[in-house]
Amino acid sequence: MALDFEELLRFVDTVLTANEGDHFTTLGIRPEYVERHRVGMSMSYSDTLIGDPDTGVIHGGAITALLDTCCGFAAATVLVDLAMTPTIDLRIDYMRAATPGQTVYADAEVYRVTESVIFARALAHHGDREKPIASAVGNFFRMELALFTDMRREFRAAQKLKQSGQKSRGSDNE
């Protein structure tokens, strides 16, 4: 069985945006692209993320959360089916302060896959990768896919419901 990347993108989008008020929506993290070994995400500037009230610069913690999330889902792109890959450890190097008012982008890639561990790294920037705000390297745990059977079933059932809902709404308009 091979991973369906369109379905994975919908899954990532659901995790990031479906639960209003959780940490993902609080930070405003959104998916940009999902492909094998690579995931891109963005985080819009928000006053609620400011770490230094004198400058308006967002706190490193928010960037850590963005890079952790982005690396984690990049790790999930190497699996054969939808599953989560918990973070084992993560290191962030801060290279320059984020610019107030600007969206932060993250690009993550997997550089090594083993039986139990997936190795990933990522860069946070404002659109120019030559001017990184921070870089991250993290290791992620490859768990048994069977542990996520219920999660997959629930996600697919919800997707089916959503699709049939869209179809019936579509036919009402015809």
Place this chain on the structure above:
Amino acid sequence: MNDLELHQLINRVPYAQTLGIQVGGENDCFLLPTKKSNIGNPTLPALHGGAIAGFMELSAMMYVLRHSNSEKFPKVVDFAVDYVRAGKYVATHSRCKLVYLGRRMINVSISAWQEDEAAPIAMARAQFLVKE
């Protein structure tokens, strides 16, 4: 910086408000009460790893301010975290330790735990750059 000043500072930092961090009862400890906006997995429910890391990083920053005369935020150069247990949706504590205090660099180690300090959920370290 004393506890009152630190408390006032936390009130001025929006990200600290977003997480809900508080100065802990014990010296060098901080508290993260349960808050819906820190949840990463609603089914378990579990805290977002990024919220735990953010809490630890912010704890280290507050700890540096508590032990310095400066009111300027120390700059984080790098931060590393090891996650060892899932962060349940309960109150989380952190304790900071000064590993190295130099003229320009400060190294802080941070542990985070929930019910039992002897069973931490994450261990982290942060390197700060301070300007004289």
